Amino acid sequence: MAEGIRRLMRSETSERKELGSDEGVRSLLEVGGALLRSETHAVLERLIGLDDVVKDWLTPLVDTFPRDQEGPTYVSAPEPMTRKTAPTLAKGGNAQREGTHEGWMPEEIEWWLKLHAGGSMPRGWRPDTPLSADATLHFLTARTDEMRKLVAAFEEKHGQRVSALVPLRVSICRECGAILGADARVSEHCELCGEDTSCASAVAQQEMTRLRPCVRRFYKQNVWLEEGVAHHFRSAGYEAVTGQIVTGSDGTRREIDVLAENPRNGLLVASECKTRQKGNTVKHDDITKLADVLRCVGIPTGVLVTTVQRERIHRDAFKIAARNAVQIWADAVDKSDAEWRCLISSLSHAPA
Numbered sequence: 001m002a003e004g005i006r007r008l009m010r011s012e013t014s015e016r017k018e019l020g021s022d023e024g025v026r027s028l029l030e031v032g033g034a035l036l037r038s039e040t041h042a043v044l045e046r047l048i049g050l051d052d053v054v055k056d057w058l059t060p061l062v063d064t065f066p067r068d069q070e071g072p073t074y075v076s077a078p079e080p081m082t083r084k085t086a087p088t089l090a091k092g093g094n095a096q097r098e099g100t101h102e103g104w105m106p107e108e109i110e111w112w113l114k115l116h117a118g119g120s121m122p123r124g125w126r127p128d129t130p131l132s133a134d135a136t137l138h139f140l141t142a143r144t145d146e147m148r149k150l151v152a153a154f155e156e157k158h159g160q161r162v163s164a165l166v167p168l169r170v171s172i173c174r175e176c177g178a179i180l181g182a183d184a185r186v187s188e189h190c191e192l193c194g195e196d197t198s199c200a201s202a203v204a205q206q207e208m209t210r211l212r213p214c215v216r217r218f219y220k221q222n223v224w225l226e227e228g229v230a231h232h233f234r235s236a237g238y239e240a241v242t243g244q245i246v247t248g249s250d251g252t253r254r255e256i257d258v259l260a261e262n263p264r265n266g267l268l269v270a271s272e273c274k275t276r277q278k279g280n281t282v283k284h285d286d287i288t289k290l291a292d293v294l295r296c297v298g299i300p301t302g303v304l305v306t307t308v309q310r311e312r313i314h315r316d317a318f319k320i321a322a323r324n325a326v327q328i329w330a331d332a333v334d335k336s337d338a339e340w341r342c343l344i345s346s347l348s349h350a351p352a
Helices: 003-008 014-020 023-029 032-036 038-058 085-089 106-115 133-158 213-220 223-235 284-297 315-323 337-347
Strands: 061-064 073-076 165-173 179-182 203-211 239-247 253-261 268-274 301-306 326-329
Touching (some): 003 239, 003 253, 003 268, 014 023, 014 213, 014 239, 023 213, 023 223, 032 038, 038 133, 038 203, 038 213, 038 223, 133 165, 133 203, 223 239, 253 284, 268 284, 284 301, 284 315, 284 326, 326 337
Parallel strands (some): 268 301, 301 326
Antiparallel strands (some): 061 073, 165 179, 165 203, 239 253
16 A cells, blocks of 8 residues: 555444445446446436335335424325325326435336325325235236346446345235235234234235345445546546545544545546535535645645536636645546546646
């Protein structure tokens, strides 16, 4: 390991240690620069959305909508929601209530509308009309089959095995179609219809899949951006590590997203990786906080890597960055390898 990194590195964050030891995350790291491709994000977002649907059906929760609240509240309940509630909650057919129901998919909306004309079902709601065991199995297996196909297509395109899914056995009551359990012992009676489920003939079972929790966190916590940036540093001949806790001159522990060093000239670079939702931009605080880390830890060069489009970043942000030995690399997703090489090469010519 390069001397500068060895001198600064103290420990890896506990979260990064856990993610780094996960088989699914390790397999994703093997795709390298593809982590920073929008097509990869589309696959991961779809996998998470499908997994959310399966998770909601396997969790004994039901939505209620008290009059004094702006949105539904999840509460434990042994029975499904009432029929009259669903159309009221989603009047107008808008299935995506801001900040409440994310990850909706058209087929779920269509499915609910067939059961309840005039209403739509936010994620996590269940039908009050009992489905047959076959219908429940079909609903769930259709989602998990799509998950398998998405992963298989991704593997074929990149020539890399991706262990993003884990097997799951689901038990379903043959009498009413209720979920009895997943990878766990089934109770002796169905809580929905009261059927005796101690007999194997009363229970339908199906092998399914779920998304690995660490793969979900890898994407949701934006570790993909840090690891994608580290990949490009390594491709340019740097040594790079991610998610490191270092101690500054004032004794304060700071986290550095990507710490990279050029072994040829000893150039040490600290990168802060920021994702931003559409409509947002780079904040001055993002720059000054990184500059403070550089001064405190003694690193001469910093890079703020962001998914924000360059034209959305105010020119004053670039001026502030330049005064603090920080470069801003915008449009981090879908850059070519040549663009990344050019950016990293520019660090060697930047003023100290």
